[in-house]
Amino acid sequence: MDEVLEVTDFSSADTRPWLARGSEGWRGLRDSVPVMLGFVPFALVLGAQAAEKGFSVIEVPLMTGLNFGGGSEFAAVELWTSPPHILLIVAITFLVNSRHLLMGATLAPLLRHLPRRKALMALFFMCDESWAMALADAKKAGGKLSLGYFFGVAFGLYVSWVVFTTIGAFAGPLLGDITRYGFDMAFPAVFLVMLAGMWKGPNAALPWLVSLVAAGAVHIVIPGAWYVPAGALSGVLSAFLLARNQ
Amino acid sequence: MIDPLYLTAIILMATVTYLTRIGGYLFLRNRTLSPRLRTVMESAPGCVLITVIAPDFVSGRPADLLALFITLMAATRLPILPTVLVAIASAGVLRHVLGG
Numbered sequence: 001m002d003e004v005l006e007v008t009d010f011s012s013a014d015t016r017p018w019l020a021r022g023s024e025g026w027r028g029l030r031d032s033v034p035v036m037l038g039f040v041p042f043a044l045v046l047g048a049q050a051a052e053k054g055f056s057v058i059e060v061p062l063m064t065g066l067n068f069g070g071g072s073e074f075a076a077v078e079l080w081t082s083p084p085h086i087l088l089i090v091a092i093t094f095l096v097n098s099r100h101l102l103m104g105a106t107l108a109p110l111l112r113h114l115p116r117r118k119a120l121m122a123l124f125f126m127c128d129e130s131w132a133m134a135l136a137d138a139k140k141a142g143g144k145l146s147l148g149y150f151f152g153v154a155f156g157l158y159v160s161w162v163v164f165t166t167i168g169a170f171a172g173p174l175l176g177d178i179t180r181y182g183f184d185m186a187f188p189a190v191f192l193v194m195l196a197g198m199w200k201g202p203n204a205a206l207p208w209l210v211s212l213v214a215a216g217a218v219h220i221v222i223p224g225a226w227y228v229p230a231g232a233l234s235g236v237l238s239a240f241l242l243a244r245n246q
Numbered sequence: 247m248i249d250p251l252y253l254t255a256i257i258l259m260a261t262v263t264y265l266t267r268i269g270g271y272l273f274l275r276n277r278t279l280s281p282r283l284r285t286v287m288e289s290a291p292g293c294v295l296i297t298v299i300a301p302d303f304v305s306g307r308p309a310d311l312l313a314l315f316i317t318l319m320a321a322t323r324l325p326i327l328p329t330v331l332v333a334i335a336s337a338g339v340l341r342h343v344l345g346g
Contacts, residue, residue: 038325038326041326041327041330042326045330054249054252055252056247056248056249057247058247058248059247059248059249059252059253059256062248062253062256063256063259063260066256066257066259066260067256067259067260067263068263069263071291071294071295072259072263074295074298075294075295075298076255076259078298078299079298082249083251084251084252084255086251086254086255086258089255089258089259090255090258090259090262092294092298093259093262093263094262094263094266095290095291095293095294096290096291096294096295097262097263097266097267097291098266098287098290098291099266099287099288099290099291100263100266100267100269100270101266101269101270101274101287102270102274102279102284102287102288103270104266104267104268104269104270104271104272104274104275105270105271105274105275105277105279106270107270107271108270108271108274108275109275111271119271120268120271123264123267123268123271124264124267126267182313182333182334182335182336182337182338182339182341183334184337185310185313185314185317185333185334185336185337186330186333186334187299188299188302188314188317188333189317189320189321189326189329189330189332189333189334190326190330191295191296191298191299192299192317192318192321192322192329193321193325193326193329194295195292195295195296195321196321196322198291198292198295200288204285204288204289205289205292207289207292207293208289208292208293208296210293211292211293211294211296211297211300212296212297212300212303214297215296215297215300215301216300216301216303216304217304219300219301219304220304227297227300227301228297228298230297231293231296231297231300232290232293232294232297235289235290235292235293235294235296235297236286236289236290236293239285239286239289239290239293240282240286242285243281243282243285243286244282
């Protein structure tokens with residue numbers, strides 16, 4: 001709780017306790033509710049799948065709480081073996097999360113009024129959704145991020161993600177038995193929904209097709225996880241080559 | 247309850263992820279990225295996601311491929327929860343009918 005109380009002074013214009021009714025934190029938490037609900041099915045599937053890959057119910061919240069990046073966690077769990085290929089998992093995590101670099105760069109001007117320590121704390125909670133909400137809110141407020149608001153959003157999303165991935169890990173073994181025959185298809189389903197969310201037209205998706213073809217071909221020919229670097233790198237390389245021609 | 251190798255992988259994942267979160271703020275804030283680099287960075291996450299599920303597309307099992315196609319149609323039209331239900335149901339039914 002000390003952690004939470006310390007956040008109280010973060011929002012300079014607002015002297016109410018953080019997350020008190022009517023405060024900036026409260027406003028953020030309220031705005032985050034629809035996204036929190038959207039997290040639930042993703043989180044349950046991830047937790048259940050992680051449990052199936054041998055994660056304990058402590059390791060699941062450890063991963064989702066320390067890493068807090070859904071896309072990378074889905075990719076990691078899908079590629080997880082026992083023992084895990086650590087280098088592969090870390091490299092894939094970096095590739096999936098490399099978009100954070102751009103997001104952090106666009107958020108930087110809105111954090112200029114904050115001490116670096118607080119900005120670095122806030123950035124731990126930057127995910128696609130909190131980033132988009134913070135950006136939209138700061139635009140309305142004249143270009144300064146309200147830290148109280150941001151931590152309100154972040155609190156809601158973070159708690160929802162960690163709690164429901166843990167519940168998924170508990171419920172997974174039960175679910176797995178009931179729906180054994182189709183349950184594994186939930187995974188590509190989640191990935192395809194995430195991809196649909198990133199869709200920016202067929203031209204922008206051309207590198208995805210390259211990745212799919214390359215990864216599929218390598219998977220047929222070479223056993224093991226080589227299809228992952230092959231697919232990811234050929235997609236990124238084709239994006240690089242295609243961008244020159246635009 | 248905590249496997250040391252799992253823990254190592256998780257901590258390294260978390261470290262790399264946090265570096266991507268602060269990297270843009272620390273190193274890119276006063277720089278303009280070339281549009282080309284920007285395009286590449288925007289397409290990278292999608293490349294990785296499609297790569298990870300690529301084996302499902304080349305499984306060669308008719309029931310799975312049909313279910314995957316149905317799932318793809320659902321994913322482009324429906325929210326996450328109905329899509330997952332469609333995926334599980336179609337895979338379950340098709341494997342039963344066509345054989346897994």
